[in-house]
Amino acid sequence: MARILSIDYGKKRTGIAVTDPLQIIAGGLATVSTSELFDWLKAYLAKEQVERIVIGEPRQPNGQPSENLQRVQQFVNRWRKAVPEVPIEYFDERFTSVLAHQAMIDGGLKKKARQDKGLVDEISATIILEDYLRSRR
Numbered sequence: 001m002a003r004i005l006s007i008d009y010g011k012k013r014t015g016i017a018v019t020d021p022l023q024i025i026a027g028g029l030a031t032v033s034t035s036e037l038f039d040w041l042k043a044y045l046a047k048e049q050v051e052r053i054v055i056g057e058p059r060q061p062n063g064q065p066s067e068n069l070q071r072v073q074q075f076v077n078r079w080r081k082a083v084p085e086v087p088i089e090y091f092d093e094r095f096t097s098v099l100a101h102q103a104m105i106d107g108g109l110k111k112k113a114r115q116d117k118g119l120v121d122e123i124s125a126t127i128i129l130e131d132y133l134r135s136r137r
Contacts, residue, residue: 006129015121031118056093
């Protein structure tokens with residue numbers, strides 16, 4: 001089996017998480033500059049077998065599109081044209097940042113560590129992936 005990779009796409013930074021090859025466990029992988037994301041992903045796919053990519057679909061709590069949705073859609077369209085052999089699909093990411101902050105508090109991270117936005121993005125990507133895996137079971 002190949003891995004599943006998830007993306008918490010942001011204007012400046014993007015959190016990335018990935019499963020193990022058996023698609024059982026999701027874990028944070030990296031936080032990369034959004035401007036470097038496309039090239040970073042292509043390099044990662046050259047080293048690892050990835051079955052699909054799941055990208056957080058940014059919506060407001062009421063279900064309306066958030067301001068970031070247009071940027072996410074542009075990235076998805078670019079990916080689908082350039083790398084059609086690795087499908088990319090949307091998955092609801094509402095409340096993942098709140099859950100990421102709560103996970104950091106529950107994990108006992110100090111306030112200074114919880115202010116690391118890159119870590120929040122990586123944890124958010126992990127939550128998206130965990131929810132995606134749960135939805136498939």
